[in-house]
Amino acid sequence: MFWHTNEPHGLPRDPFKSCVIPRPIGWISTISPDGVPNLAPYSFFNGVAGDPPMVMFSSGARSADAPKDSIFNAEQTGEFVCSMVSLDLIDAMNDTSAAYGPEIDEAAHAGIEMEASELVKPMRVKASPIHLECKYYQTMELPVDRNGSGNAICVGHVVGVHVRDEVMKDGFIDVLKFRPTARLGYMDYTSVDRTFTLNRPEIKPAAE
Ligand SMILES: Cc1cc2nc3c(=O)[nH]c(=O)nc-3n(C[C@H](O)[C@H](O)[C@H](O)COP(=O)(O)O)c2cc1C
Numbered sequence: 001m002f003w004h005t006n007e008p009h010g011l012p013r014d015p016f017k018s019c020v021i022p023r024p025i026g027w028i029s030t031i032s033p034d035g036v037p038n039l040a041p042y043s044f045f046n047g048v049a050g051d052p053p054m055v056m057f058s059s060g061a062r063s064a065d066a067p068k069d070s071i072f073n074a075e076q077t078g079e080f081v082c083s084m085v086s087l088d089l090i091d092a093m094n095d096t097s098a099a100y101g102p103e104i105d106e107a108a109h110a111g112i113e114m115e116a117s118e119l120v121k122p123m124r125v126k127a128s129p130i131h132l133e134c135k136y137y138q139t140m141e142l143p144v145d146r147n148g149s150g151n152a153i154c155v156g157h158v159v160g161v162h163v164r165d166e167v168m169k170d171g172f173i174d175v176l177k178f179r180p181t182a183r184l185g186y187m188d189y190t191s192v193d194r195t196f197t198l199n200r201p202e203i204k205p206a207a208e
Pocket of ligand 1: 038040041044045058059068070071096097098099100183
């Protein structure tokens, strides 16, 4: 099938979000300008550069004139933390995705234990195996949606990384102990339970 994205696709649900998968989940913690902690998951999330290490999460808006809390807080206070979601944390992560207002601390509300970060004020999810402490870098505004609400990409510079000792093996991160969990389309998820290695090709002479 083929469809123009500005025309009806005729399917029960828009399949676009099932085409670019799996998407890792950044569990973003911030602090509001009033000092209220905030925690929410974002799967339009990824590392976007290695040196210096940079990450991004992309946010829809709450409504045409109200941004979601995570991007607002990151822009206003200049800091955020990405806690990575392992399989055992999937329900806790999901609990924090409800559309609470900025006055609600989702972690406290869901009974999720947080611990202090090293370099930034937002705390990190204690049970998460990996945390990226970030300084806000820049926002890229994206086109508005059909309802006139904006989308925007929030980019951060990773200034500190925590990896729990239990997911390290011989100096490498052991993915099968980490069990990173990622978003598929619809309401589906996956978690890495198998890996393989593929080396880069040598430069070969062109075939005659
Ligand atoms: C697994 C998962 C991934 C999500 N990814 C995104 C995303 O990439 N962008 C977005 O705007 N909302 C996303 N959401 C919805 C937000 O988590 C939700 O709107 C939340 O209330 C935002 O909270 P905040 O206003 O405290 O930032 C996701 C929800 C779930 C459960």
